[in-house]
Each structure stands twice: as structure tokens, then as C-alpha cells.
Amino acid sequence: MNTTLWTVDSTGDLSTNYPQITQAAQLLQHNETVAFPTETVYGLGANAKSTDAVAKIYEAKGRPSDNPLIVHIADTEQLKEFAKIDSAQAETLMEQFWPGPLTLVLPCKEGVLSTRVTAGLDTVAVRMPDHPVALELIKRAGVPVAAPSANISGKPSPTKAEHVVHDLNGRIAGIVDGGPTGVGVESTVVSCTGGIPVILRPGGVTKEQLEQAVGPVMIDQGITDEKKAPISPGMKYTHYAPEAPLAIVKGSSEDIQRLIEQYQKDGMKVGVLTTEERAGAYQADAVRICGTRDRLETVAAGLYDALRSFDGEDLGFIFAESFPEEGVGRAIMNRLLKAAGHRVIEA
CATH class of the missing domain: 3.40.50.11030 (Threonylcarbamoyl-AMP synthase, C-terminal domain)
Incomplete structure (x- = not known):
């Protein structure tokens, strides 16, 4: 497979011109995979509604099939299409931290997203990235975009386009180079499906910031105790490892x-x-x-x-x-x- 590389100036006015973003969005519309920058790390995106498209993410990364994917949106109207917002805490967190490095786990509506996105669960992880290229790409694609980090599974996540090229060149349809990312670690994942919100993965938004917004927040014991299975399936695998021990x-x-x-x-x-x-x-x-x-x-x-x-x-x-x-x-x-x-x- 030939991988197209586009370079985009993230500081420019992306709402006009930039045919590169339109070309990348068209690939997403045709159920191909495209890597793009977010404020955390580079993501590998595909149409979250298409099982064929999502399957290409798993194939390119060598990702375990029981590891759900985070769905990226450009506005909250997209969210209403496939998720149920029945938590006041979730609404508050959206208001305070979106766009930004916070992923919320919410009840999922049936029949909208590919079941490979949710790994068969009745919940979906979703976020609105705080990066102009990501937001414009998702907006132009017109579909919710499932996107894990754009690296070979188990390796350190990519914070530069060159990292994506190293791992996935020839395995995906395109890469949008928007320069280095900012936060550097993935988003914080918070489940809002019960009473007290639960951090399933620590990330760019801290526990302290979350508690300032909504009060007490718990941490999944699987994060701190390796003997306990984490609630978030993806957290049980080895990640981010260099070649040497x-x-x-x-x-x-x-x-x-x-x-x-x-x-x-x-x-x-x-x-x-x-x-x-x-x-x-x-x-x-x-x-x-x-x-x-x-x-x-x-x-x-x-x-x-x-x-x-x-x-x-x-x-x-x-x-x-x-x-x-x-x-x-x-x-x-x-x-x-x-x-x-x-x-x-x-x-």
C-alpha cells in the first residue's frame, strides 16, 4: 500500500484552503485509515461506523481485538448520534475539558457504531481533541472517527509524524503531518456510567482537575495494582516499550x-x-x-x-x-x- 504524506501548518487558517485535509477526509469517507495529530499523540483514524474500516486499524497496528477504540468527534452534535448523555457529571466534564485530553466512557446507542469500536461492550469511549487539524479533518469527513495511537501495538505512542512513518508507512492510506504534539501522553479516560466517575487511564487531565470540577473521583484499582485486572481492557497489555528491557x-x-x-x-x-x-x-x-x-x-x-x-x-x-x-x-x-x-x- 502506498501511504500518502501531507504536511499542514497547524497555525494557519484551516477552515479555508488546505486541500490536503479534504483529501485525507475523503479517504476516511471511503473507509481507509489516516493518521493525524491531536494535542496528545498522533491517532490512526477510520470511520467508526464501518466495520471494514475499523478492521484496518487493528490490522495495521497488530492491536488485540478486545481492546476498544476511542471515538473522536468535532462537536457535541456528533456525540448525540451514538452515545447517551445521562450523567450531569459527564455534561460538566464536557463543558470544562472539551476540546481537550479527556475521554469519557458513556452508554452507547445500538446500531450506529461498528461493534469492533466498542469491542462488544454497551459503552463507548469518546473525546473531542484540542487540535485544529484533528477537528477540521473530522468535520470535513462528516463521520465519527475511531482512533487509537498511530503506532505498532506495544511500541511508544507517536508524538511526531516521523514516528508514524517509521511504524506504519505502507500499512495505512495516509498521514497528516501537523507537527509535534503538545501534551505527549494520551488522554485521561473517565467512566461516567455509574455514580462516582472512575479514572480508567490517567492522562493529560489530572485527578485533581477532575475533582475540582465534579467532586470525588475514583481510580480503577487495575491502574495501581498489577495483580488486579483493569476495567479498561486496553490497559492490561504491555505498551510504550523500547527495544531494550x-x-x-x-x-x-x-x-x-x-x-x-x-x-x-x-x-x-x-x-x-x-x-x-x-x-x-x-x-x-x-x-x-x-x-x-x-x-x-x-x-x-x-x-x-x-x-x-x-x-x-x-x-x-x-x-x-x-x-x-x-x-x-x-x-x-x-x-x-x-x-x-x-x-x-x-x-
């Missing part, structure tokens, strides 16, 4: 350097994932900076790019610093734990 180290930079030296003595090439403040403390074969420790949002934005950059270095092992599990740090640690297969070293 990865472990999170809860300790000082001196502790991590001692581990590096120990592995190097055994003849192993070692990498370390760190921040600007601590990068000078390490004598490793590959040192990658993902952001600054005093601004965790920069770590979130740079995490996946840093993890991808280890590939090709022929490393035997990677050590990653740990981060406070509060605010966006909760999402960062969730992604690192998944990338590490829950390997944690208490130094």
Missing part, C-alpha cells in the same frame, strides 16, 4: 549510576532515561533527556520521543528515573510502568 529505579542518581556501572562490568551497553537536572550525573552508553523534573508536563511531552530514541543503540538494558505520582506524574509513571513491564528497582 527497561526498569524504573526508585532512588538517587548515585544509585542509578551504580547500577549502570554494575551492568557495564558485565559487558552490557546501558541507557538511562533522565531529566535535564540529573543528566550530568550519568556515565551511560546512551543518556536521554525527556524534560525537566520541576515541570512534569515537559516530561510527559518528551517521554515517548525519548523512549523511541533508544532504539538502534544496541542496548542491553535501560534504567529510568521515577517521578512523583501526583498531577500529570501519575500518567507518566503509568506509562513507564507499562513500558517496563512493571519492573521496579527499589534502590
